[in-house]
Amino acid sequence: MPDSAASLLGFDDRDKGLPARLARYRPSHWSRRRFLVAAGSVLAALTILALSFYSFHQSPPPLTLVDEYLPPAHSNRLDALVGPPTQKFRDNLRNDTQYMSSFISAGWTNDVMTYGNLIYLAMITQRVPIIGNFTPSHIGGDAGTVPFSEVFDIDYLSKAIGSPVLEWSDVKDPTSEEIDDLGCWSVWQAVQTRESEPRFTNALELYGLDISYTAGPLSLQKIPGYEHDPHAHFWSIAALTYPSGREAALQPPQPSKVHGALLPPDEQLACFDYLYYVCAHQSFEYEYDLSPAWRFVVKNFRFTSRLQSIAEGYLKRMFGVPEDGPVPPYVAIHARRANDFSVYCGDVPRADCFPTMNVYARRIAEVQEDTRARLGVVPEHVIMLSDERDPGFWDAVRTMGWYTPDHTAEDTVANYGRWYPLLIDAVIQASGLGLVGTDRSTMSLLAGRRVQDWNGGVYLNVKWGTPHADDH
Ligand SMILES: Nc1nc2c(ncn2[C@@H]2O[C@H](COP(=O)(O)OP(=O)(O)O)[C@@H](O)[C@H]2O)c(=O)[nH]1
Ligand SMILES: [Mg+2]
Structure with missing residues (x-):
């Protein structure tokens, strides 16, 4: 046992040379002590026996050990x-x-x-x-x-x-x-x-x-x-x-x-x-x-290996890496911008209400700083995922040099069905080293928790509603 562990458990080698004040613990006194301990134990055992005999006759029969409400332990x-x-x-x-x-x-x-x-x-x-x-x-x-x-x-x-x-x-x-x-x-x-x-x-x-x-x-x-x-x-x-x-x-x-x-x-x-x-x-x-x-x-709730590997195929084609090569570490952005969010903008125009590319870029830099300090890795690739339909937004994303899955060119709906643009985007959001999410989106929230707990990565949210909402 290492020293620190030994002393934590209350053992200490220094006790070997016993000083006078501890003489009662010397071996010559141990036989009397042992006798007292043994007598005490017998007495305690008799008391427990008497008590359990008494309570057995006083209370209803003991409960069965099988809990009838427990889901049976099925292997399948x-x-x-x-x-x-x-x-x-x-x-x-x-x-x-x-x-x-x-x-x-x-x-x-x-x-x-x-x-x-x-x-x-x-x-x-x-x-x-x-x-x-x-x-x-x-x-x-x-x-x-x-x-x-x-x-x-x-x-x-x-x-x-x-x-x-x-x-x-x-x-x-x-x-x-x-x-x-x-x-x-x-x-x-x-x-x-x-x-x-x-x-x-x-x-x-x-x-x-x-x-x-x-x-x-x-x-x-x-x-x-x-x-x-x-x-x-x-x-x-x-x-x-x-x-x-x-x-x-x-x-x-x-x-x-x-x-x-x-x-x-x-x-x-x-x-x-x-x-x-x-x-x-x-x-x-x-x-x-x-x-x-x-x-x-x-x-x-881990994604099925089929869904995970479909999403990985998208990542590899997006980054231009070979099908059998590894996916480079990346940071994903989840920009929630559809009408059910913009209703919260009130009188603020959409362009001022939702975060600009620079606001996202600042959060990306913070994610990279964290992973560099903590993991020694700087994920350089950035992927934008969003429910935005405005082509101007996607042009601005490309201008930043950020990647995005192309569900139109990949023909995702025809190949896999209507659910798959969403499901593939969700897997991509969850599989990076960082997620920059949209404040108040549960889709961002779960993706962020997956990145933290599954990948040891970083989850930050961008605040929105006014041009300076995310200032910090
Ligand atoms: N494909 C795709 N769909 C999205 C994205 N963000 C939002 N959506 C759609 O919008 C819905 C958002 O609703 P929900 O999942 O409850 O999350 P929340 O409303 O953001 O809290 C998603 O389920 C998708 O259908 C995205 O990045 N990609
Ligand atoms: Mg919702």
């Missing part, structure tokens, strides 16, 4: 089901297992975070999460859905978090014409003041689920009745999945859309309309280092 995530997808979902649920599901309805990254929240909630309540496909919003509602497992490695995820993660297509045959009734909680009705309906979902069209909702209790909202923050805490929602919390919160269910069914929230398959606004401690918690949904779940 699909063992969490009875078998292959069935016509009615219920026929595929194992009676020794509890499940949880929820739905999405926002931009892609928001939806990634919502699935992260669902899986984290399922983990802390020891249920098996069932997630759905990604549904299109910003890429055009007619683009069709894409399976979670086409984007992220679901087997890796299941292993990494120690719980099976299922997709609806594993549970219920996607070609089934059956419409299943299901009772779910509406968190949305409890946490916001603007709409009276449950959050809109595609559960009926996508999975044939005809849902009867029960409004969650108003106490779910972090600050009940506060119109500007619809967040709920994970454990407030989790409470609804245990008998005591469930019974205290039950109220009359609302009729389902197709069958007019009136069902209380299902106990075997706990489900919720919408889980985007959920946190353990702080609203919009993915922005903070403590975010448990990031640290325990979404950090393990």
